[in-house]
Amino acid sequence: MGKKVAVIGSGLAGSMICNELVKHCDITLLERGPRDSIQIPLVKFIKKKLAEVPTFCYGAGGTTNLWHNGLIPINTDDIGSKNFFEVLTDARPYMDQAASALFFKNGSFTAVHDKLLSEVNALSDKLSVFPHGIDCLIYPKKFTKLNLDTGVKGIYDIEHIDFVVEGNRIKAVTYTANGRQDSVAADIVVISAGGMGTPGVLQKIIDATGNSYGDVGLGFIDHPMGFVGKVRFKKDVSKVIKNLCSYDKGEYVSRNAVRLKSKCNRYSACAFFRPALTMDNNLDIYKYKSSLGADSGMARLKKAFSPKLFHPDILAEIFARIFGFNIPSKTYNILFIAEQKRGNNRVYYDGDELKVDWSISDEELAIYREMLNNLKKMLTGLADEINIKTDITEDWLWSAAHHSGTTSMGNAEDDLVDSDLKLKCLENVSVCDGSVIQEHSYVNTGLTIGMLALRLADRIKNMAKE
Numbered sequence: 001m002g003k004k005v006a007v008i009g010s011g012l013a014g015s016m017i018c019n020e021l022v023k024h025c026d027i028t029l030l031e032r033g034p035r036d037s038i039q040i041p042l043v044k045f046i047k048k049k050l051a052e053v054p055t056f057c058y059g060a061g062g063t064t065n066l067w068h069n070g071l072i073p074i075n076t077d078d079i080g081s082k083n084f085f086e087v088l089t090d091a092r093p094y095m096d097q098a099a100s101a102l103f104f105k106n107g108s109f110t111a112v113h114d115k116l117l118s119e120v121n122a123l124s125d126k127l128s129v130f131p132h133g134i135d136c137l138i139y140p141k142k143f144t145k146l147n148l149d150t151g152v153k154g155i156y157d158i159e160h161i162d163f164v165v166e167g168n169r170i171k172a173v174t175y176t177a178n179g180r181q182d183s184v185a186a187d188i189v190v191i192s193a194g195g196m197g198t199p200g201v202l203q204k205i206i207d208a209t210g211n212s213y214g215d216v217g218l219g220f221i222d223h224p225m226g227f228v229g230k231v232r233f234k235k236d237v238s239k240v241i242k243n244l245c246s247y248d249k250g251e252y253v254s255r256n257a258v259r260l261k262s263k264c265n266r267y268s269a270c271a272f273f274r275p276a277l278t279m280d281n282n283l284d285i286y287k288y289k290s291s292l293g294a295d296s297g298m299a300r301l302k303k304a305f306s307p308k309l310f311h312p313d314i315l316a317e318i319f320a321r322i323f324g325f326n327i328p329s330k331t332y333n334i335l336f337i338a339e340q341k342r343g344n345n346r347v348y349y350d351g352d353e354l355k356v357d358w359s360i361s362d363e364e365l366a367i368y369r370e371m372l373n374n375l376k377k378m379l380t381g382l383a384d385e386i387n388i389k390t391d392i393t394e395d396w397l398w399s400a401a402h403h404s405g406t407t408s409m410g411n412a413e414d415d416l417v418d419s420d421l422k423l424k425c426l427e428n429v430s431v432c433d434g435s436v437i438q439e440h441s442y443v444n445t446g447l448t449i450g451m452l453a454l455r456l457a458d459r460i461k462n463m464a465k466e
């Protein structure tokens with residue numbers, strides 16, 4: 001039945017591609033993690049640790065096992081690269097279908113998002129202090145990890161993946177599963193091993209072609225994110241702010257953020273306001289909050305005996321998680337999420353060991369400080385009190401788990417994929433997952449990955465007809 005397609009990786013992109021192609025092609029999915037559980041990978045961090053919590057995982061469904069399913073499109077006004085702008089514009093018609101596959105079941109996501117934007121921005125215009133407007137991140141309340149259609153043949157716990165290359169095509173993918181070596185013949189191969197996994201798979205493919213390419217995995221970007229301060233709004237604006245921050249629409253919630261821009265609009269960032277009880281701006285408390293969520297078993301129990309547990313902001317967080325209710329307050333935490341540009345950060349494999357060489361450059365820190373100073377100025381007229389750390393160091397920021405940029409795309413000779421996501425050095429290989437996202441302003445990447453996955457699946461369907 002149809003062309004033989006091998007998809008490597010069953011995360012967000014891989015699952016959506018398999019489910020879309022299953023009726024048209026003979027699909028085999030190869031996943032390095034287990035079918036019914038997840039594994040948290042070991043990572044060697046060269047400079048900065050990504051976060052205290054796991055930022056990706058292996059297993060059926062990939063990182064959708066961990067995610068919060070927040071959906072937001074990239075605003076193409078924020079994109080600098082002409083090539084990637086065109087790719088995003090071309091993928092836009094897939095937004096509703098992608099959002100529906102990602103559990104948004106309330107009609108056209110595009111229409112709902114546009115309507116929310118106009119409502120929230122009309123509200124913010126009343127305050128006349130946010131020049132770049134407000135963006136909306138939509139969370140469907142009911143969601144699960146992504147699951148595969150029963151027609152997809154899935155092979156799990158695979159190791160030692162490798163490729164048989166003949167001429168300019170991959171003929172077969174070889175692997176070990178349950179201690180046995182095996183292989184699958186392929187007309188088309190799709191690499192969807194995620195921002196962290198794909199560089200390792202691409203390195204194997206490039207080695208199998210006999211070519212060399214020095215920089216696989218270079219260009220890694222994430223969203224540096226952190227709580228940077230508190231603000232207590234004046235009584236007369238606090239009601240507007242409360243409505244501006246979060247809209248509960250029954251089956252979904254929109255969490256809204258103030259858009260921020262650097263000089264010449266080169267970098268974007270955003271700030272969410274989250275209810276808090278005190279004006280303390282204490283990095284230790286933010287780190288404690290984050291690690292409390294990350295630890296389990298004895299480690300979590302030990303943390304529970306820390307006096308920090310009784311800090312009112314921690315108690316408010318625990319209350320909100322247990323009872324799903326935010327204590328009413330005019331005081332808010334400021335959660336800052338910033339853009340990174342592709343540069344020298346890199347993800348690579350030393351044998352089987354995954355190494356992540358991530359940091360936030362001095363130039364980026366200077367830009368973030370400038371944006372935070374601007375935010376402070378914007379809030380001045382609205383607030384009774386502001387306590388923002390504007391001269392933040394790297395220590396204040398960690399990964400928002402949006403691993404991107406590790407597969408270069410474009411027209412330059414050394415770019416790995418073209419705008420159709422096809423690997424340039426081979427005829428029948430494509431890459432689709434977070435790794436192909438070249439710029440992501442401050443935006444959670446899941447919806448964009450879904451749109452790119454459906455766009456690629458359409459191209460493969462057309463190839464399958466040939």
Ligand SMILES: Cc1cc2nc3c(=O)[nH]c(=O)nc-3n(C[C@H](O)[C@H](O)[C@H](O)COP(=O)(O)OP(=O)(O)OC[C@H]3O[C@@H](n4cnc5c(N)ncnc54)[C@H](O)[C@@H]3O)c2cc1C
Pocket residue numbers: 008009010011012013014030031032033054055056057058059060061062063064066067068069070071158161192193194195196197198200201400401402403432433434435444445446447449
């Ligand atoms: C706690 C948390 C919350 C998040 N919340 C959101 C959110 O609200 N909204 C949002 O948009 N995003 C969110 N994300 C990010 C989102 O989950 C990821 O961007 C998304 O899952 C990435 O999809 P992907 O297909 O690129 O990779 P993944 O989903 O990570 O899938 C990659 C798959 O490839 C497999 N793999 C890796 N290497 C190999 C190999 N060598 N061979 C075979 N298989 C391999 C992995 O096991 C995995 O199954 C969140 C992430 C985390 C950690």
